[in-house]
Amino acid sequence: MNLNFLEIISASIVLFAVIDIIGSIPIILDLKKKGGHIEALKASLVALIVLIIFTFLGERLLNLFGVDISSFAIAGSFILFIMGVEMALGIEIIKYDGPSGVSIVPIAFPLVAGAGSFTTVLSLRAEYAVENIIIAIVLNLLFVYTVLRSTNFVEKILGEGGIHILRKVFGIILLAISIKLFMSNVAIQIHSLFPFLKQAL
Template structure:
């Protein structure tokens, strides 16, 4: 198999847009203040473990429920589309829990970093990309997540509110386009 960097870039940026750690900075800063800090490495490792486990056994999980990858990809693309709309329009379609009792796992590792949108996206990507590209995309995103969590105060000061908003909207548009591509690629599999 010839390694195709364009596929790795597409997968990495798709996950980057869905994880949206930059768009979550205001929420993460608030949680950091409430919890007295964020355990950066454990939050990164736990969210990574969730993503990799779902990458490896997600297909078997779907089989138990009598679903195929194309059906999940279409459903996932709709979720991704809604997430993109949320990012671009500034709406809150998906509500998150505000329970900070077990902050490292809930809500930071799940659902902020490895939420249902991320796990759905991983399964949707499996319909179009080899598992190796998805695995490497997850690792690259985990590295970025770790850097962001470790540098929250500096990033917040450097970007300011307007910069954070612009980044969120930019990645929202990219996510919308990718969701449309995944939907159109897999919708033709129905009825066959």
């Protein structure tokens, strides 16, 4: 086991920003108003299973297409950057086209376990030990479960202004993380193409 507290915290923060369950409270409340019964435990467990499976099998899927994980991480850094811009500036770039549904769709997928979180877990594989990522996923899904169980209470406590501020703050954090992810994996690609630069640098 290669448990690292700092890696767990870092991975948890990244996933928290990407999943953005707090920012999704308005969507969840809207689904509930439309008569959709949300089973918090079912939604959280499905999302947890999907993310863990993708964490282990995602790299094999990439290998089928001849893509290494650091290249995927670079591509993922662009997605994270766009999501950070959306959150920080309050604009919509990536369209949400999820079908209507309740616990599984669209809550578990694609709201929690969607393209952004898939990209993130594989990108994190290039930086952190897998066991630390799994713990970060579990911690985030426990938080997702708590929020789904108490959306009305969370909205009342934070208020519209509080949710707005949280989105801005985590948007900026996500921007910084995406830049770090890009730079570190570009360096890996450069070193693999030009090994002599590793010693020179």
